[in-house]
Amino acid sequence: MAKFRDLIDYFRPYWGWSIFSITTSSIYEVIDLIVPYATGQILNVLSSQPLDKPLQDAIALFSRVLNYPANQFLTIGVLLGLIFLSTVARAPIEPWLTSWFHWDIALKSRRLQGQKTIEKILTLPLEFYDENNPGRIAGRVARGLANHTWGYPEIAGQLLPKLFRIVAIFLMIWVIDWRIAGLLLISFVIIIGLTLRKLKRLIWHEERLDKYMENTESRTSEIITNIKTVKAFATEPKELKRQKQRLDRELTVVDYRIHKGYVKLLTYQRTMVQFCVFIVLGLTLAETLKGKITIGHFVMTLTLSSMAYAELQPISNLAEVFARRISSMLRFHDFLQTPSGEATIDFLSPENIADTDYQFTGKVEFSHVSFGYEDKRKVLQDINLLIEPYQTVALVGKSGSGKSTLVKLLLRYFEPQTGKILIDGQDICTLDVSKYRRRLAIVHQEVDIFNGTVLDNLTYGRPDATLEQVQAACRIARVDEVVQHLPQGYYTVVGERGVRLSGGQRQRLGIARALLVEPDVLIFDEATSSLDYESERSIQLAMRAIQGTRTTIIIAHRLSTVREADKIVVLDQGKVAEVGSHEELLHQNGIYHRLHSLQETGGIIA
Numbered sequence: 084m085a086k087f088r089d090l091i092d093y094f095r096p097y098w099g100w101s102i103f104s105i106t107t108s109s110i111y112e113v114i115d116l117i118v119p120y121a122t123g124q125i126l127n128v129l130s131s132q133p134l135d136k137p138l139q140d141a142i143a144l145f146s147r148v149l150n151y152p153a154n155q156f157l158t159i160g161v162l163l164g165l166i167f168l169s170t171v172a173r174a175p176i177e178p179w180l181t182s183w184f185h186w187d188i189a190l191k192s193r194r195l196q197g198q199k200t201i202e203k204i205l206t207l208p209l210e211f212y213d214e215n216n217p218g219r220i221a222g223r224v225a226r227g228l229a230n231h232t233w234g235y236p237e238i239a240g241q242l243l244p245k246l247f248r249i250v251a252i253f254l255m256i257w258v259i260d261w262r263i264a265g266l267l268l269i270s271f272v273i274i275i276g277l278t279l280r281k282l283k284r285l286i287w288h289e290e291r292l293d294k295y296m297e298n299t300e301s302r303t304s305e306i307i308t309n310i311k312t313v314k315a316f317a318t319e320p321k322e323l324k325r326q327k328q329r330l331d332r333e334l335t336v337v338d339y340r341i342h343k344g345y346v347k348l349l350t351y352q353r354t355m356v357q358f359c360v361f362i363v364l365g366l367t368l369a370e371t372l373k374g375k376i377t378i379g380h381f382v383m384t385l386t387l388s389s390m391a392y393a394e395l396q397p398i399s400n401l402a403e404v405f406a407r408r409i410s411s412m413l414r415f416h417d418f419l420q421t422p423s424g425e426a427t428i429d430f431l432s433p434e435n436i437a438d439t440d441y442q443f444t445g446k447v448e449f450s451h452v453s454f455g456y457e458d459k460r461k462v463l464q465d466i467n468l469l470i471e472p473y474q475t476v477a478l479v480g481k482s483g484s485g486k487s488t489l490v491k492l493l494l495r496y497f498e499p500q501t502g503k504i505l506i507d508g509q510d511i512c513t514l515d516v517s518k519y520r521r522r523l524a525i526v527h528q529e530v531d532i533f534n535g536t537v538l539d540n541l542t543y544g545r546p547d548a549t550l551e552q553v554q555a556a557c558r559i560a561r562v563d564e565v566v567q568h569l570p571q572g573y574y575t576v577v578g579e580r581g582v583r584l585s586g587g588q589r590q591r592l593g594i595a596r597a598l599l600v601e602p603d604v605l606i607f608d609e610a611t612s613s614l615d616y617e618s619e620r621s622i623q624l625a626m627r628a629i630q631g632t633r634t635t636i637i638i639a640h641r642l643s644t645v646r647e648a649d650k651i652v653v654l655d656q657g658k659v660a661e662v663g664s665h666e667e668l669l670h671q672n673g674i675y676h677r678l679h680s681l682q683e684t685g686g687i688i689a
């Protein structure tokens with residue numbers, strides 16, 4: 084769970100400048116008090132009442148230095164000079180010492196934390212993405228960053244300096260008359276104390292609202308991602324109804340709990356403030372009539388206390404805005420504090436930039452590997468499997484038998500709970516994860532296409548590949564004929580705002596992309612079952628062309644693709660049930676034989 088301290092740590096690299104700018108802003112808030120003070124003293128001069136002792140001393144000093152009599156003209160001249168310095172002369176300097184830094188720090192921190200967020204997104208384990216959809220994550224990150232950025236100038240540039248000003252006002256009034264200062268203090272403690280109590284309750288509602296909003300965003304994002312399914316099942320009215328209910332729930336909280344809460348708070352504050360101002364007026368008048376304070380001090384005290392009470396409203400507004408921001412800021416820190424995967428990439432490590440990649444022959448060994456996503460249920464149990472260099476091995480088995488999980492372990496997306504996975508005799512857990520993964524390539528069932536040209540997509544894993552190398556990979560993957568028919572060939576924009584590629588074309592592009600990085604182990608999560616005959620044939624030819632050039636692991640859904648594999652491994656309920664070539668396994672008359680017969684007769688493996 085994130086803590087309040089994390090919000091402060093967000094700005095840690097800029098603490099020095101932060102302290103400087105907050106101090107400067109606070110000093111300016113005190114300098115503002117010179118005007119009512121000097122005005123009060125001018126009134127004393129005009130009504131022939133005595134000046135404050137420190138001011139008398141200062142006038143005497145000026146008189147000696149300037150060799151000018153300490154009369155009314157000199158006194159008013161000095162006071163006007165003070166007012167000039169604290170208003171006109173400060174105006175061109177102040178924004179550079181305050182506003183500039185407040186926003187500079189907020190914007191630089193956003194840049195830094197934005198980078199940290201991307202690092203976190205890149206290193207979070209895959210389970211996190213199974214549990215949280217992109218809409219939820221993006222919403223949380225965007226709100227967290229925005230609230231930190233807007234919140235900083237409010238707190239550092241306004242709230243803290245304003246609190247400082249109130250303390251200064253209180254001290255000035257204390258010097259004039261401690262009774263008035265005491266009254267001021269008590270009223271402030273009561274008003275601020277009650278405000279904070281009410282705000283605490285409102286923060287609780289804000290947190291609830293934040294969670295509700297995240298749920299709504301998450302579902303909206305799911306609707307966008309799965310819009311084809313929504314339309315196919317004609318569930319638009321159902322989805323709309325559900326989202327409407329969520330929006331209504333949000334409105335109830337934001338309008339009737341939060342907004343109403345703030346209006347109630349405002350009503351209470353206004354009444355209290357006006358009441359207190361009236362009481363202070365009465366007390367100050369009484370002290371003046373008794374002759375305890377001068378006319379100048381009477382005006383000054385009233386002006387200063389009005390200024391202090393006037394600050395209560397903006398302070399409370401700022402506290403309210405902060406209360407609105409705090410829950411999404413804390414949720415952002417919760418996200419940043421989500422533990423990264425065990426096999427995370429160290430972005431700061433120089434060897435990740437240097438091109439000192441591993442080189443393997445591609446001998447892979449699973450030795451007594453067991454694994455489960457949850458503690459209670461084992462998905463893989465005591466897997467022992469040897470894959471020789473350059474072999475093509477097919478993993479077959481019913482849906483849910485653990486084929487993909489085995490590959491995820493090989494890619495180090497997860498760590499086995501027991502046993503080891505070795506590559507060329509080395510435990511993969513002891514290897515640098517990014518350098519290790521660079522020697523592997525996987526073609527998924529759904530090939531991700533980034534927004535950009537075909538060439539950008541092909542060279543994603545190897546940006547320095549020459550066009551000849553790209554063309555060679557495309558020929559093997561049989562995607563070259565597809566590219567030739569695109570309007571701008573390799574420079575055609577595909578993806579979000581470009582040409583759409585069919586499932587088979589995407590898969591072949593994925594194969595070429597994987598081949599281009601010249602992996603030692605190529606993994607192919609085959610999904611030919613969803614393709615038309617021609618695409619399937621092209622992919623099978625591509626796979627045949629690759630066979631024998633590197634270690635290849637195929638997760639096979641259609642047995643027609645695995646006949647030519649050197650070794651077929653049949654998984655059943657997380658265990659290796661059978662191993663052998665196509666012919667050998669058919670003769671065994673076991674699971675493979677049954678699956679094969681099912682497919683031959685048009686049955687489905689599931």
Ligand SMILES: Nc1ncnc2c1ncn2[C@@H]1O[C@H](COP(=O)(O)OP(=O)(O)OP(=O)(O)O)[C@@H](O)[C@H]1O
Nearest residue numbers: 210213456457462481482483484485486487488489
């Ligand atoms: N991220 C996950 N969290 C929890 N359980 C999971 C996760 N991924 C897979 N499983 C479970 O692990 C088991 C094996 O899944 P896996 O995807 O490895 O099977 P598969 O043989 O590849 O299936 P398919 O052929 O349908 O792709 C299944 O019971 C599945 O429900």
